[in-house]
Amino acid sequence: MVDAHRTFVIIGGGLAGAKAAETLRAEGFTGRVILIGDERDHPYERPPLSKGYLMGADERDSVFVHEPAWYAGADIELHLGQPAVQLDREAKSVRLGDGTRVHYDTLLLATGAEPRRLDVPGTGLAGVHHLRRLAHADKLRGRLAALGKENGHLVIAGAGWIGLEVAAAARSYGAEVTVVEPEPTPLHTVLGPELGTLFADLHREHGVRFHFGARLTEIAGRDGMVQHVRTDDGEEHPAHDVLAAIGAAPRTALAEASGLELAPSPGGGIAVDASLRTSDPDIFAAGDAAAVQHPLVGERLRVEHWANALNSGPAAARAMLGREISYDRVPYFFSDQYDVGMEYSGYAPPGSYDQVVCRGDVGKREFIAFWLRDDRVLAGLNVNVWDVTGPVQELIRSGDAVDPHALADPGVPLTALKKD
Template sequence: MAEAQASRPPVVVVGGGIAGASAAETLRREGFDGRIVVVGDERALPYERPPLSKEFLLGAIPEAKVFLRAAEEYGAQDIELRTGTRATRLDVAQRRVELAGGESIAYDRLLLATGSEPVRLHVPGADLPGIRYLRTLDDARALAAEIASARASGGRVVVVGAGFIGAEVAADCRMLGLDVTLIEALPVPMLRALGAEMGGVFAELHRAHGVDLRLGEGVAAFRGAGRVEEVVTTSGARLGCAFAVVGVGVRPATEWLRDAGLTLENGVVVDCFCATTAPGVFAAGDVARWPYMMADATEPEMVRLEHWDNALRQAEVAARNMLGQQTPFAPTPYFWSDQYDWKAQYVGYARTWERVVVRGRPEDGAFIAFYLTGGRICAALAVNHVRELVPLKKLIGAALDPARLADAGEDLRGLSRQR
């Protein structure tokens, strides 16, 4: 077995984020003894992105804490990390990945884990210095420096986009004492994920913390002499700022795969085993679009999630399947977001729903919202109920009396056992 493997090309992982790193480690944990090469275009070792918009930006943790492992630990697992190396093309017929600089690398099996990248604004002035995005550690360092200098001069920040990244950055900046204007084109923050009712609850949270929240507003232009000094909104407001942060969503990093012959539809389309249509080629994490089957549903729905937990777990399943197992990826989706003293956790998945049942009162800063469709719980949002995560996960797909869900006297663990 070891000899046969030695003559075969390596398993190649493209993308050195949480999905790429966990897949490589899972291959080793599962006993794979051939070569593993991880190709990632960032110079840094694999790191966690979630702290970048939370503890790191708040200065609550040192930079060293964001890394998944020290370089030696990859060496000890015999995982070859090729950082600072961009994959530029995939040839599935030849089983080769072309790299920037002209080199190409053969693979026996391949995992696509290139994640997602921020959508950039293309309005006048969009390339002025002082307009920041937040995806990478380099972005976070630059943003932290902007915040530090604006704090020193008492400046204002304009955050464009009240999705999760924009909302978290706005909260950080307020907590650090900056004046914050948060503008969002949709009627409430985080509308697509949370819906109008819960998005409205978060709008109130930001307003209560002194954010100047402007909803239904887009950006018409950035202006400034050599550096951004004001944001002009679509309604004509002129918002002065020391710097601006843009968080208007991400898109899957599939540009380099455009002529590979894979099915690309808002991500790399895979089956429930994380496999693409090309032999030996799998995908996981933010870049993958896969069939999600809600508990008790009859038809799967194709989804692409931009969640840390999804990237980690899907990569583990993909790695096992790359070794010949046939494990379906059937998770209960989960993500979290920290804003001020609110720890929001969301389980399940809902694009549409018929009603939201709320347990507890948002104004008390701790509540659970259940999203129901066809009488079943398709998702739940819990704020400051971190201990309820396990029973909440078990409730996804359950058909329970809404009155009991709303009743804070009903123990969730008891309800989850009854489902």
């Protein structure tokens, strides 16, 4: 039986919002829980959209966080297909797109992120795609299958994680793929040049063409359909479809309009402390939209990956219930491309590290790479090496200096590493 004297509202129908709602009930909250999502689909997980579901290996129903009946069973009130268009902090209410006003005592903003748009002529042509929502994946999956049958061409703008995963999916269907990327290697701003070349080689072995050091300047077409693309160095590439995979921007418009503190660019996001509380004590934020003052990293950090949504939603729910929370999870994400699986833990942006150390066989793509500063591990990437995420994260969390030579030696257990 729901006790209506307290109402917790969650804006955002993704993984963070769904896990927050689940946690509120698991922690014994008996008040009203209202979850607002601007998509008509029930909350779902996003990794399958560029992995198993896009490749046709997973069924559509497998992406959902809970079965639809779970929400009624847990007394979670759903407002799906209804965007939240106004947040009135003084009245403690949220106005929905249909005019409905929802009162809250405590509010969680789990508004996520949205794909960045290409600012070039031709983006209105049929065949220009983004990949963020289930509807996007539904459409792109059909197009990749058609391209494979017709020997069609897909041009991908951006060689980040989404761009590379879609490239692998497209090749699995038999589509021709060209990736246009302004940096000199894939994943350049995440892995640096040391590891980026490895991923370029992996995709070239599977028939992907790269055009580095260039940006799309035009998508040209005929009769409303994509025909080819042009880049700023004068090159032209055939294309039947184009995917914009140039990153995502946090959805902060609601927070900004209500006067909540935002984090500065380039990361942006809704500024929250280590307990995921915003500048308003009755409002919290989690997931892709939240920029956390991270106790471990020592700076404000916004993380867009699945593990952050999975963990920060429940953490925010506990903070909303008055629990003492310090959200200090080691950032983590994973990717699968062809027969190569990988997991990345930590945070090592360009300029933050002074060396990269590898243990294992890089040539066979069975290794662990470590990014170090002053012999301290900032981040680790395990490629086709499994069950090491825990020890890698412990090295990051400890902040202990390690011997780089021992770190590179597979004969030295990760759990035994520490520099005297």
